[in-house]
Amino acid sequence: MEDMTPNPEISGHSARLEHSPHPEVAEPPGNSPRSGIPEPSGRSPRPEPAGPSGNPDHPGRFADSASSPGPGSSADSGLFEVPIRRTCPFDPPPGLAGLRAAEPVTRRVMPLDGTELWLVTSHDLVRRMLADPRWSSSVDGGLSPEQPLHMAEPEPGMFISMDAPEHARYRRMLTAHFTVQRMNRLRPRIEQIVAERLDAMERLPRPVDLVAEFALPIPSLVICELLGMPYEDRAEFQEAARTVVDMTTPPEQADAALARLGAHLAKLIAAKREEPDDALIGELIREGVLTDGELVHISILLLLAGHETTANMLGLGTLLLLHHPDQLALVREGAPGAADELLRYLSIVDLVIFRGAKEDLTLGGQEIEAGQFGLASLAAANRDPALCEDPDRLDVTRPKTAHVALGFGPHQCLGQNLARLELEIAFQALLRRFPGLRAAVPLEEVRVRENAAIHGLHSLPVTW
Amino acid sequence: MSTVEPVDVAGGTAVTVNRESCCGAGQCALAAPAVFTQSEEDGLVVLLDPNPPADLREAVRRAQSHCPTRSITVR
Numbered sequence: 001m002e003d004m005t006p007n008p009e010i011s012g013h014s015a016r017l018e019h020s021p022h023p024e025v026a027e028p029p030g031n032s033p034r035s036g037i038p039e040p041s042g043r044s045p046r047p048e049p050a051g052p053s054g055n056p057d058h059p060g061r062f063a064d065s066a067s068s069p070g071p072g073s074s075a076d077s078g079l080f081e082v083p084i085r086r087t088c089p090f091d092p093p094p095g096l097a098g099l100r101a102a103e104p105v106t107r108r109v110m111p112l113d114g115t116e117l118w119l120v121t122s123h124d125l126v127r128r129m130l131a132d133p134r135w136s137s138s139v140d141g142g143l144s145p146e147q148p149l150h151m152a153e154p155e156p157g158m159f160i161s162m163d164a165p166e167h168a169r170y171r172r173m174l175t176a177h178f179t180v181q182r183m184n185r186l187r188p189r190i191e192q193i194v195a196e197r198l199d200a201m202e203r204l205p206r207p208v209d210l211v212a213e214f215a216l217p218i219p220s221l222v223i224c225e226l227l228g229m230p231y232e233d234r235a236e237f238q239e240a241a242r243t244v245v246d247m248t249t250p251p252e253q254a255d256a257a258l259a260r261l262g263a264h265l266a267k268l269i270a271a272k273r274e275e276p277d278d279a280l281i282g283e284l285i286r287e288g289v290l291t292d293g294e295l296v297h298i299s300i301l302l303l304l305a306g307h308e309t310t311a312n313m314l315g316l317g318t319l320l321l322l323h324h325p326d327q328l329a330l331v332r333e334g335a336p337g338a339a340d341e342l343l344r345y346l347s348i349v350d351l352v353i354f355r356g357a358k359e360d361l362t363l364g365g366q367e368i369e370a371g372q373f374g375l376a377s378l379a380a381a382n383r384d385p386a387l388c389e390d391p392d393r394l395d396v397t398r399p400k401t402a403h404v405a406l407g408f409g410p411h412q413c414l415g416q417n418l419a420r421l422e423l424e425i426a427f428q429a430l431l432r433r434f435p436g437l438r439a440a441v442p443l444e445e446v447r448v449r450e451n452a453a454i455h456g457l458h459s460l461p462v463t464w
Numbered sequence: 465m466s467t468v469e470p471v472d473v474a475g476g477t478a479v480t481v482n483r484e485s486c487c488g489a490g491q492c493a494l495a496a497p498a499v500f501t502q503s504e505e506d507g508l509v510v511l512l513d514p515n516p517p518a519d520l521r522e523a524v525r526r527a528q529s530h531c532p533t534r535s536i537t538v539r
């Protein structure tokens with residue numbers, strides 16, 4: 001029906017969620033992460049000078065850079081850049097560890113869009129920043145020169161980019177639907193979805209691409225389940241979702257797919273208004289507070305925030321475990337803290353948590369002015385020796401840490417209990433079904449998503 | 465008043481939660497399920513035991529430190 005076409009604005013704003021895919025940020029061609037990205041005028045940012053000091057977990061393989069050269073050098077030569085490039089897919093970019101030790105709140109320029117901001121790298125200060133209401137979440141852009149970081153009013157329902165009290169209003173309505181208890185009710189359905197994907201993998205000729213056949217479909221099927229999407233619409237919905245979250249989709253196609261998604265959701269919402277069921281949309285409709293526009297935006301937010309994140313955890317997490325057979329065995333046996341340790345260690349959402357200062361404030365001894373921007377490195381915080389012992393070691397048996405892979409403060413991941421459940425079920429089932437699981441290509445040939453907003457793999461050919 | 469007041473037990477652990485600031489992340493219920501849960505109604509923290517026994521003190525401390533909105537106080 002014509003009138004079910006969603007508000008066209010959906011295509012613009014929601015695609016620029018901080019923690020969503022940014023079609024415009026597709027990897028530049030060539031090996032240099034900076035090729036094709038114009039340097040900001042008036043400044044000449046350059047990479048951090050590199051120095052020795054390796055990750056004890058990968059001896060000799062990856063170099064970590066030395067600390068910042070100190071404030072003096074920025075006056076004549078422009079600011080140093082935020083080190084955004086991971087040299088190992090599992091580790092924070094070299095350079096962050098040095099900054100964390102030397103100057104955990106430091107003025108840097110973002111190489112993707114040329115914005116100057118405060119980079120925060122220690123566990124304590126990242127938590128302080130994210131819990132501090134003087135830092136606003138109403139920011140947008142930051143990942144491409146066409147869309148430099150700026151303050152922006154979000155669409156109704158896009159609460160990830162709102163501050164109190166609007167943020168709290170939405171969050172309050174949704175929290176009850178995402179509790180540990182509530183998510184556990186989805187367990188049997190998630191187990192079934194995972195088992196069906198494993199059956200499908202078994203039928204395919206090997207090697208099988210774990211990303212396409214397992215990591216990507218599971219989270220989108222789970223979101224369909226959560227929202228209450230009818231089975232007959234799921235294939236189309238998934239196709240559109242996949243196009244939207246695929247970083248290599250050209251912007252026009254991504255916008256078109258987002259419009260298709262919106263149309264699907266509008267249809268779903270209209271159907272649930274007629275006949276509300278017990279899934280999320282039906283329940284929210286029964287509560288009777290949210291408009292159709294808000295419901296569409298909330299659904300898109302859940303999809304964008306919950307799809308690519310979980311998918312990348314499954315893909316990159318499997319590769320990490322294949323490199324740590326002892327840890328893999330523990331996960332297969334059901335180590336209870338595995339999901340949180342994998343989240344901490346990989347910190348797949350990194351260097352995209354932007355905030356804008358609403359007033360003058362001090363953080364880590366730095367004077368920050370109203371209107372300036374901040375950027376939290378969740379990965380650097382999660383490898384802070386102040387957080388846990390031996391932070392660069394993967395140990396799925398360690399007591400749960402206060403890691404910030406799911407954020408901190410009032411915006412801490414709404415879907416975290418669902419994410420934990422999905423990861424726990426999916427990793428265990430995969431490793432139990434295929435005890436001989438192994439990568440079909442050497443590590444160097446695995447296609448890593450460099451420079452992406454959310455770290456992960458393009459594909460992971462596996463066999464067993 | 466949304467804050468549950470603990471009884472002050474000499475030498476024991478006294479816990480308070482602030483439901484105004486709680487964002488329902490559920491970190492507390494994961495860290496110390498005997499002391500905290502999430503309400504089925506609104507998803508926010510519910511204090512099950514304002515004076516937990518000494519052997520839960522560690523877990524309660526962990527819940528306090530993991531709470532993203534600093535809605536838990538422990539005395």
Ligand code: HEM
Nearest residue numbers: 159160305306309310349405406407410411413414415419
């Ligand atoms: C598995 C991995 C996941 C990771 C690493 C992750 C990470 C994060 C992070 C870091 C934030 C904070 C953003 C900020 O402070 O600006 C966040 C927020 C959010 N996440 Fe997740 N997430 C995951 C899964 C999910 C899932 C499965 C869902 C839902 C189905 C979800 C829904 C959300 C929503 C709605 C927010 C916004 C919360 C708010 O603004 O109050 N996430 N997530």
Ligand code: SF4
Nearest residue numbers: 486487489490492531
């Ligand atoms: S951890 Fe804090 S914010 Fe989360 S439910 Fe418990 S009290 Fe609320």
